[in-house]
Amino acid sequence: YWIEDEHRKKAFLVDGKALRLRDTLELKDPTGQVLITLRQKLLSLRGAMTIERGDQPLATIRKKRLSLLRNHYRVTLVDGTELDVSGRILDREFAIEYDGELLAHISRRWLRVRETYGVDVVREDTDHALLIAVAVCVIRMAEKERDHD
Numbered sequence: 001y002w003i004e005d006e007h008r009k010k011a012f013l014v015d016g017k018a019l020r021l022r023d024t025l026e027l028k029d030p031t032g033q034v035l036i037t038l039r040q041k042l043l044s045l046r047g048a049m050t051i052e053r054g055d056q057p058l059a060t061i062r063k064k065r066l067s068l069l070r071n072h073y074r075v076t077l078v079d080g081t082e083l084d085v086s087g088r089i090l091d092r093e094f095a096i097e098y099d100g101e102l103l104a105h106i107s108r109r110w111l112r113v114r115e116t117y118g119v120d121v122v123r124e125d126t127d128h129a130l131l132i133a134v135a136v137c138v139i140r141m142a143e144k145e146r147d148h149d
Contacts, residue, residue: 003132012129014136027133036133047145049137051130058130061137073138085134089142092117096134104131
């Protein structure tokens with residue numbers, strides 16, 4: 001599916017790769033160049049996905065164990081930096097934060113089209129593709145967990 005910018009211009013394509021041993025998605029630019037690859041982590045006790053740029057790992061996403069009221073996911077970047085993702089993931093109402101500072105807000109409320117949601121990147125100096133990839137991963141993980149239950 002296509003991700004459009006605020007001017008309704010195609011910005012990213014999320015492309016699912018069929019016939020793979022594990023769940024794999026590619027985040028591409030409008031020309032088709034792969035920017036980031038999202039993969040289900042094999043042999044993980046708790047569901048996890050990895051984010052790679054090129055052949056280099058960029059981050060790992062895991063669900064936090066004890067999150068009673070809201071969905072919480074932890075994104076661990078390769079340099080040890082951790083991002084926190086929390087909110088109502090399946091409702092498409094959640095936030096991505098670093099050390100308590102809002103980086104991106106994901107919401108379905110802004111849009112009227114079914115199965116559509118917005119990603120508002122609050123800090124312009126952040127890696128937009130990474131934040132989009134994080135949003136796609138946590139939604140994918142939450143949906144798989146819901147379907148498994």
